[in-house]
Amino acid sequence: MTRTRIALVVAGLITAALLVQGIVLGLWQTGFDVLGFGLPAGGLFSVNLFWSLLVQLLHYAAFGLGVFLALRYIAVVSVRDTWRQTLIRSIIATICGAVLALAFGAIVSLIAAITIGPYPFGQSLNAQIDPLQFQYGLQNTLAGALAPLIQWLPMTVLGCVLLRLWLAEHPSEREATVRASVSA
Numbered sequence: 001m002t003r004t005r006i007a008l009v010v011a012g013l014i015t016a017a018l019l020v021q022g023i024v025l026g027l028w029q030t031g032f033d034v035l036g037f038g039l040p041a042g043g044l045f046s047v048n049l050f051w052s053l054l055v056q057l058l059h060y061a062a063f064g065l066g067v068f069l070a071l072r073y074i075a076v077v078s079v080r081d082t083w084r085q086t087l088i089r090s091i092i093a094t095i096c097g098a099v100l101a102l103a104f105g106a107i108v109s110l111i112a113a114i115t116i117g118p119y120p121f122g123q124s125l126n127a128q129i130d131p132l133q134f135q136y137g138l139q140n141t142l143a144g145a146l147a148p149l150i151q152w153l154p155m156t157v158l159g160c161v162l163l164r165l166w167l168a169e170h171p172s173e174r175e176a177t178v179r180a181s182v183s184a
Contacts, residue, residue: 010160011071019056026053055108058104063152066096066100067094070097071163074093075089075093075096079167081164090153091156093156094152097156098146101148106141109137113131113133114129
């Protein structure tokens with residue numbers, strides 16, 4: 001397998017595991033909300049639930065993209081790495097993923113702050129950015145920036161450790177020929 005494919009598979013598996021975890025926890029929380037407060041006004045499967053799941057999916061995808069880019073270009077995990085280097089590289093990958101997730105959250109806050117004015121179908125389409133709503137969304141994004149870093153670090157470390165173990169068991173063709181020539 002090429003380095004790109006390996007990094008893509010590891011980042012994809014980490015993202016999929018985190019997505020399943022997020023969906024299960026979201027459904028668990030929704031169940032407790034329904035038991036405690038009753039059904040929301042729009043019903044259980046309202047439009048807001050769909051959009052929140054879509055934003056959550058894209059948030060995880062942004063994190064996964066950051067992990068992929070880090071594992072491919074910045075912190076490449078190899079067989080020759082010590083365990084300490086592997087852990088440091090997984091922390092770097094988590095930080096890169098959290099930074100991309102933070103940037104995605106800032107973009108979502110900016111999009112959510114756009115208002116179209118009082119006459120969306122009239123002659124006056126007055127699209128503006130509501131500064132208070134943008135500030136509120138950006139503050140929430142910045143306040144929640146450490147959450148992905150802390151919550152998703154163990155899964156990324158586990159993925160990088162398993163990657164290093166897999167690389168040790170499946171050497172590349174070049175490493176296999178070097179080992180065969182040394183042993184002969």
